Amino acid sequence: MMNSEARGYHGIDVGGTKIELVSYIEQGHDLKEVHRERIATPCVDFVEFLDAIQALLVRADAVLGMRAAVGIGLPGITDSESGRQLSSNVPALNGRLVVSSLKEALQRPIAVGNDCQCFALSEAQGGAADGMPSMFGAIIGTGAGGGYCLDGRLLRGSNGVAGEWGHWPLAPSLLAPYALPLYECPCGRRGCLERYVSGPGMSQLHRHFGGGDETPLSIVAHAQSGSATAAKTLEVHVDLLGHALASLVMTLDPHVVVLGGGLSQLAHLYQQLPGAVRRHLFAGVRTPPILPPAFGDAGGARGAALLARQNSTASSNDN
Known part of the structure; x- marks a missing residue:
């Protein structure tokens, strides 16, 4: 049990395959990790999803010895008018x-924030982009998304969707050379970038070029072992x-790009x-690290x- 005078915070990252609580x-100004638990995401049943979050917090509160403040990074976006979640990677949340x-x-x-934006904020404050005037955190995992920070401050935009590059359309100029279909x-759209550059996207590219149903890690391993099909998949994936x-x-001209996701x-x-x-x-435009x-x-x-922590500080200042 932790010191009752210490302030504690739970951070929950909800992904398409896992939920992680830390x-x-x-x-001082830093956060020290004291507990971590990861479970599979209940992707179909919403009640099961809520129960899983509750169970995680019961165990985490017991470790901290306090009922700590909670921050949750959710996939997708929250409709600003209806309050309903739009999530393509966790069907249980969609429309809820x-x-x-x-x-x-x-x-x-x-x-509550977007999971990708939470990743960017973490890397902007004490992470790989700490101290940089601007950064973009690009998550490439089950899907593709991100967040943009200026001076360590997350910019979410009017609709809260700043950084949703995974749903930009793939450039038509890249479809023809590789004979790629519009997935x-x-x-609800067609040809979104995440359908080509995410983990499942890489696997789909591999099947398109004649490979089997492989994970990204196995595709890389086969390429290293001399597979021409796997090498072609990696070449096209990197280009896209x-x-x-x-x-x-x-568009954003970040000083640094930090990759996240699997x-x-x-x-x-x-x-x-x-x-x-x-x-x-x-020509003349510098590629950021x-x-x-x-x-x-x-x-x-x-x-x-x-x-x-930001939410708790703001609430304390309002009192």
């Missing part, structure tokens, strides 16, 4: 009043991802992406905890 205690349901179920104040996206990040550079663990991306981005930029995350898979949870 608990912290405040040490997730935020209000969580507040009712948990019976405590919570701070349907669960968001390079074009996407070049578009981000031309594909951020692939070493070849840091070797090949700078050149791939450069090929799609205007492309860095691995400082906090690994816990970045989203840490960012959610930072939101909880």
